[in-house]
Amino acid sequence: MKVALSHVIIFFVLCVSLATSGIFNSVQVDLTYDHYAERTVDYLPAFLAMPFNSLVNLGYIAMGIYWLLQRVGDREDKNAAYVKDVFAVMAIMYAPVQWVRLTSLSRLPAVLDQWFTLPIFAWVPVWCRFVTHGWRPRYALAVELGSLLSYGLALVQHRGFEVALGCHVAFAVTEGVRVQRRFGDALSRRYLALAVLSCCGFVALKLLDHPMAQYRPFQYLTGHFWSKVCDVYQFHYSFRFLTHLTSLAQRRKE
Structure with a gap:
């Protein structure tokens, strides 16, 4: 868990450093409450000005903590635990970014809110590759760095982020279907369907x-x-799907 936390924090600090440099100042992000349909409540403090859209972020934290405390598979596997813990820490750290965006309506958290979505989706194919081929650090690093760099599309096209996100979703679903066909059973198929x-x-x-x-x-x-x-449930059923497949893969290799 400590290793997973430290690695996610390193990427987090790197992204914050780049975002504060001004490199993404031309990226189009929404910085007003008009972007959201929920009405603000003036008598509440700023961090609860849009109460329901703010408090829903507690769901990410609760779900992430829950999965941090779960074991993966029938036997102790440090690599499996690491892959699971990275995903859980990502979910936990994503929540305050979204919350600060709603509270401050400033550019930095708005950019980070978009940017962090990409490596989170990219971790699903990394975990899928772990199930089929074991832990491949170079593959994981390449996918995550490629994912972070893909946000550069937002600099060259006003819908660049949406294009990058669509590609990440397609990549994650494709890899999920592929690993389901190789190792899955009826239960994992159900989890995959619920995640999608x-x-x-x-x-x-x-x-x-x-x-x-x-x-x-x-x-x-x-x-x-x-x-x-739905996003919290998407995380949760992705965890269900991937931890179950990890367990199935372990049994087949024994």
Whole structure:
């Protein structure tokens, strides 16, 4: 756990350093509450000005801590634990970035909110490769560095981030399907389907944030809020899927 935490922090500090250098000043990010359908509550402190979209970030932290405390497989495997812990730490550290973005409406956390999404998705193929080929540090480093560099698309095209994110989602799903075919069973297939369904909800509900707010049930618990709930479930079922496959792979290798 300590190694996983230190490695994620190193990448985190590197990204923050680059983002504060001004290299991403031309990236288009939303810096007003008008971007969100949820109404602000003026009498609450800034960190709860948009209460539901702020508090939903506690879900990432709770889910990440839960998975940090879980074992992977039937036997102790330091590499399996490391792969799992990196993913869990990513989830935990992503939450305050999103929360600070809502609180401050400033460029730095808005850029980091977008940027960190990419290496999180990229860790799914890294874990899939671990299931099929064992731990490959060079592969993991190459995928994560490539993922971080892909945010450069946002500098050359106003929809560059969305293009990069779409490619990451496609890569993760493709690798998930591939490893399911090789090692999976009915239970892992169910987890994969739920993870993909949660991903679809994450994307669709965020896009439908304002249209859904026309209807009373979605004026407080808005589409953006429910998209974050789907994102937490997307993390959770990805953990379910990948830890189960890791266990299945271990048994086959014995």
